[in-house]
Amino acid sequence: MNFLYPDMLILILAIGVLAVDLILPQDEESNAPFLMSWLGLASIAVILITQTPPPGDYMVGFGTYTINGISTIMKLLFTLACLFSILLSKSYFTAGGNLRGKMNRHSEFMALMIFCTFGMYTVASAGDMISLFVGIELSTIPLYILSSFYKDDRSSTEAAIKYIVMGSVSTAIGLFGFSFIYGAVGYVGFEDITNFVVNNPRDPFIWIGFILILSSLGFKLGLAPFHMWAPDVYQGAPTPVTTFLSVGSKSVAVTALMLLIYGPLSAIHQETNTLLIVLACLSMVIGNLGAMRQKELRRFMAYSSIAQAGYILVGFLGKGEFAQSSIIFYLFVFMFTNVCTFFIFSIIGQKRTESFSSLRGLSKEKPMLAALLMMCMFSLAGIPPFAGFTGKFILFASAAKEGYYWMVLVGALNSTVSLYYYLLIIKEAYINKPDENQPPLHLNTLQKINLSILGTGVVLIGLIPIFYNRVSELVNLS
Amino acid sequence: MLSSITIQDLFFFVLSSVIIFGAIMVVSSKNLIHSAINLILCLFSTAGLFILLNAEFVAIAQVMVYIGGVVVFMLFTIFLTTRLGEEHLEPLFKNKFFNGTILVMAACWVASFIPSVIDPERDQTFAQNASLTEVGARFLDLRESGFIVPFEVISVLILVAMIGAIAIAKNDNDPKNKDEVSN
Numbered sequence: 001m002n003f004l005y006p007d008m009l010i011l012i013l014a015i016g017v018l019a020v021d022l023i024l025p026q027d028e029e030s031n032a033p034f035l036m037s038w039l040g041l042a043s044i045a046v047i048l049i050t051q052t053p054p055p056g057d058y059m060v061g062f063g064t065y066t067i068n069g070i071s072t073i074m075k076l077l078f079t080l081a082c083l084f085s086i087l088l089s090k091s092y093f094t095a096g097g098n099l100r101g102k103m104n105r106h107s108e109f110m111a112l113m114i115f116c117t118f119g120m121y122t123v124a125s126a127g128d129m130i131s132l133f134v135g136i137e138l139s140t141i142p143l144y145i146l147s148s149f150y151k152d153d154r155s156s157t158e159a160a161i162k163y164i165v166m167g168s169v170s171t172a173i174g175l176f177g178f179s180f181i182y183g184a185v186g187y188v189g190f191e192d193i194t195n196f197v198v199n200n201p202r203d204p205f206i207w208i209g210f211i212l213i214l215s216s217l218g219f220k221l222g223l224a225p226f227h228m229w230a231p232d233v234y235q236g237a238p239t240p241v242t243t244f245l246s247v248g249s250k251s252v253a254v255t256a257l258m259l260l261i262y263g264p265l266s267a268i269h270q271e272t273n274t275l276l277i278v279l280a281c282l283s284m285v286i287g288n289l290g291a292m293r294q295k296e297l298r299r300f301m302a303y304s305s306i307a308q309a310g311y312i313l314v315g316f317l318g319k320g321e322f323a324q325s326s327i328i329f330y331l332f333v334f335m336f337t338n339v340c341t342f343f344i345f346s347i348i349g350q351k352r353t354e355s356f357s358s359l360r361g362l363s364k365e366k367p368m369l370a371a372l373l374m375m376c377m378f379s380l381a382g383i384p385p386f387a388g389f390t391g392k393f394i395l396f397a398s399a400a401k402e403g404y405y406w407m408v409l410v411g412a413l414n415s416t417v418s419l420y421y422y423l424l425i426i427k428e429a430y431i432n433k434p435d436e437n438q439p440p441l442h443l444n445t446l447q448k449i450n451l452s453i454l455g456t457g458v459v460l461i462g463l464i465p466i467f468y469n470r471v472s473e474l475v476n477l478s
Numbered sequence: 479m480l481s482s483i484t485i486q487d488l489f490f491f492v493l494s495s496v497i498i499f500g501a502i503m504v505v506s507s508k509n510l511i512h513s514a515i516n517l518i519l520c521l522f523s524t525a526g527l528f529i530l531l532n533a534e535f536v537a538i539a540q541v542m543v544y545i546g547g548v549v550v551f552m553l554f555t556i557f558l559t560t561r562l563g564e565e566h567l568e569p570l571f572k573n574k575f576f577n578g579t580i581l582v583m584a585a586c587w588v589a590s591f592i593p594s595v596i597d598p599e600r601d602q603t604f605a606q607n608a609s610l611t612e613v614g615a616r617f618l619d620l621r622e623s624g625f626i627v628p629f630e631v632i633s634v635l636i637l638v639a640m641i642g643a644i645a646i647a648k649n650d651n652d653p654k655n656k657d658e659v660s661n
Contacts, residue, residue, distance in 0.1 A: 011634070018641070064627040108645040115638045122631050130628040138635045145642030151650055204591045 003053055003067045004060060006044050006075055007121050013040040014114035021107040033107035034090055037114060041083040048076040055477050059127065063189050066127040068478030070324065073471055074124040074255050077331055081247040082117040084339045086110055087450050088346055089240035098349055100156075103149050103238060113244060116142035120252045123259075128188040129178045132256060136174070139252045140167055140220065143245055147237040159236025166219065166229045174216025180209030193264035201268050210265060214275060220253035223279050223313065224286035227306045231290070234302035239349060242298055243342040246305050247335045254312055254331060261316060262324055269319065276316050277407060283310030284414040291421045297345050297354040300421070301338070304380060307418055308334055311395060314411050318398030325472035326394040332471070333391035333461055337379045340454035344373050347447060351439035359425065361434020366441055370429045372455050377422040379458050382415045390462030489530055496523040514552050521545050532607040 013036070020032050051072055058067040091097035093106040103109065119138025126132035144167060148160030182188055184205035185196040197206060219226040234242050261269060287307025294300035312334075315327040345354050347369065352358035363370040379388035392415065396408045443451075461467045500520030507513045521544045528537035571577055608616075617629045 060627065064625060104650045105645050105648075108641060112638065112642060112645070115634065115641075118634065119631075128628075130625060131631070134628045134631045134635065138631060138638065141635065142638055142642060145638075145646060148646055151646070204594050 003051065003058055003072075006048050006051075006079075007118070007125070009040070009044050009047070010079075010114060010118050010121065013037070013044070014111050014118060016040070017107055017114060018111040033110050034086070034093075037086050037110040038083060041079055041086065041114070041117075045076060045079045045083060048072060048079060052474070053477060057127075057478065060125075063127040063191065064131045065122075065125050067125055069474035069476070070258075070328070070478045071121075071124040073328055073474045074251070075121050077251055077328070077335060078117050078120040078124070078248060081244060081251065081335055081339070082113055084343075084450065084454070085240045085244035085248075086113055087446065088243055088339070088343055089113075089238075090446060091346065091350065091444070092238060092240060096350070098239070098346070099351060099353060100150055100153055100238070100349070105149075109146065109149060112142040112146055116146075116244070116248070120248060120255075123252050124255050126256075126259060127190055129182065129190075129193075130188050132259065133175060133178055136220070136252065136256060137171065139249065140171070143241065143249060146241040146244070147233060149238050149241065153236075155236035156238065157236075159233045162229055163233045163237075170216045170219035170226070173212050177209040177212025177214075177216065180205045180212065184209070190259075190264045194266070197265055198267045201271075206265075206268070210260075210268075210272065211275070213260065214257075214272075214279075217253045217257050218279060220249055221257070221309045221312075222250060222283075222302075222306050223309050224282040224306060227283070227286065230306060231299045231302040234305075235296060235299045239298065239342055239346045239354070242301075243339055246301065246342070247338050250305065250309060250312075251331050251335070254327060257316065258324060258327060262320075273317050273404075276313050277404075280310045280313035280316075280407070281410055283307065283313065284411065285310075288414055288417045288421070291418070292424075294421075295356050297348070297356065297358075300356075300425075301341065301345075304418070304421075305338065307414065308380070310414070311392060311411055314399050314404075314407055315395040317404045317407060318402050321472065321475050322401065323398040325468070325475040326398040328475065329468050329471045330391040330395045332467070333379070333387040336454055336457035336461060337376050337386075337388060340372065340451065340458055341376045341380070343447065343451055343454060344369060344376070347441060347443060351441065356425065356428050357435065358438065359428040360432045361438070362429040362441075364434060366443070369441070369443070369451075372451060373429055374426050375455060375458055377425050379462075381419040381422040383419070385459070385463055387458050387460075387462035390468070394468070486530060490527070493523045493526045493530070496520075497527070510556050511553070514549055514556060517552075518545055518549050521549065535608065535610050535613045538610075 017033050017037050017040075020036055021030075024030060024032050053067055053069055053072050056068070059065070060067065089103075089106075089109065092103050093109075095102050116139050119135050119140075119142070122131055122135030122138060124135075126135055144160055144164040147163050148157055150156035181193060184200075184203050185193050187193065187196075196203075200206070215226060219229070222230045234246065237245065261272060265272065284307050287303050287305075287310060291300055291303035291307065294303060312327060312330060315323055315330060317323075318326065348354060348358050348362075359373075362373065375386060379386035382388045382392040384390075392411070396411055399411075400408050497520050500516045500523065503516035504513045504520060507516060521540060525537040525540040525545075528534075528540060617625050620626055
């Protein structure tokens with residue numbers, strides 16, 4: 001039972017954050033929801049770090065909700081993503097915290113974030129297709145709402161509308177796919193589907209279902225050709241939401257895909273690889289080509305994360321526990337690097353527009369911030385000794401282990417191409433002449449502490465083997 | 479063959495023809511309101527098909543969710559959007575040859591699955607009919623094969639949607655926070 005504590009606590013926390021506004025006197029500057037959210041999330045993260053589930057699956061609700069090593073480590077990832085996004089959102093609720101204005105209703109904002117994290121938990125623990133689908137929905141619908149939190153900003157509303165329309169279509173497609181698989185198998189439990197797929201690997205309904213589900217998850221993962229929504233939504237949504245979207249939503253889609261490919265569909269894994277290769281190549285190329293032409297920081301990050309989704313998909317070509325732990329480890333690396341980058345962007349966005357030109361002269365003005373930005377960019381590009389290198393190395397190693405050497409070559413070539421546009425950001429920060437009229441940047445203590453934690457993560461996760469060992473230990477348990 | 483037609487088959491053919499007629503009217507009608515109303519016809523007949531299959535729950539869900547929810551929502555959107563229902567819609571692809579080719583290709587793709595579906599070696603057992611009570615009991619069942627966990631998560635989902643809807647719809651610019659808005 002105590003393995004369920006994190007799941008229960010996060011639900012209680014979400015409702016508590018909502019309720020605290022009712023109990024305490026109405027005060028716009030009240031810190032209570034913020035304090036409660038981050039303290040609660042941090043303690044849940046600590047519980048998840050210390051927890052080691054028993055080997056095998058620990059079932060709740062007769063297979064609809066499963067707790068195992070993978071679900072525990074994924075829950076930790078989701079909790080950390082939510083925690084850092086909430087810490088990032090602090091300045092957005094204070095006047096003058098961001099150039100685009102001040103957001104209101106912070107208790108609703110944080111409660112929605114935490115509910116969304118609970119949806120992600122459900123995906124990680126799903127033991128049948130219904131839990132999986134409901135979890136995916138619960139982790140997406142709050143994001144539609146959160147994208148529109150700048151009510152006076154047209155681009156935020158536009159982002160929310162685009163996201164909800166395209167997201168609903170993708171949900172419908174995914175649900176159609178689930179119903180095909182249910183139609184073929186007659187059961188929704190993963191175990192029944194596994195048995196059916198082992199006996200009928202060529203069943204057309206399974207294949208139609210898989211292709212439809214892959215399209216739907218590809219949308220959430222931001223894979224080309226389902227990536228159309230990403231640049232506009234990343235651009236229009238408030239930066240804390242963009243952060244959560246780029247890290248959390250992507251990890252949820254990866255988790256769902258991992259559950260299916262290494263679970264019920266593992267018998268046809270070899271055949272599904274063809275589809276994955278096409279999607280991975282397309283995403284890497286389109287993401288990299290798109291990122292080169294961007295001038296807006298968040299739009300740039302959207303294309304960058306499309307390319308990153310392509311790299312993650314390369315890891316899916318591998319088999320077994322090694323591939324799974326390499327993907328999960330890369331998600332952690334990606335989380336630390338991306339959140340750190342968005343933290344830096346949010347500091348720049350306090351007084352300036354979040355575009356490339358605002359970065360000029362950063363190395364003179366805030367040398368540490370510029371150095372951190374360079375670290376993150378190198379990590380995203382996969383330059384040693386930063387975490388991104390180790391992550392990509394293990395990811396590609398899992399594909400190479402199954403003989404997909406040419407896919408590794410494509411991935412490595414694309415990483416080289418991506419170095420070009422990551423260097424463009426570093427060039428703005430270090431080489432280009434600063435603009436005299438730019439308002440000065442200011443960091444508060446909260447931002448400094450967070451940046452040091454995230455920066456340490458970006459460097460150490462790749463260097464110290466303890467992190468990877470823990471991931472692979474937990475994956476091997478399940 | 480003809481002698482073996484039962485009353486159920488007859489209903490099936492009638493309902494299917496109504497569905498096909500409705501579907502064609504939905505896509506070919508130039509007025510958006512007519513399309514929406516034809517969609518109701520189409521969805522009602524689908525509900526009839528479900529009743530024919532003894533699946534009352536799905537039939538009721540079809541009427542409640544699709545006709546009561548989706549189509550009415552669409553009609554609201556059409557009426558609230560100025561002049562959307564009055565304009566004549568132009569098809570996106572006007573080339574008849576192109577459209578025909580796509581249609582034939584899609585039909586062939588669907589037809590290619592027929593042999594494997596009517597394969598006599600395929601498992602031909604069908605699921606038992608479930609009454610409304612059984613469906614409801616299954617949702618809340620705490621024993622094996624119940625869906626209590628997803629059911630509870632769905633209730634959280636609905637709660638979240640309501641909170642979100644209120645958070646979006648509520649006016650931030652009320653007089654109480656006026657000085658903040660002007661900043």
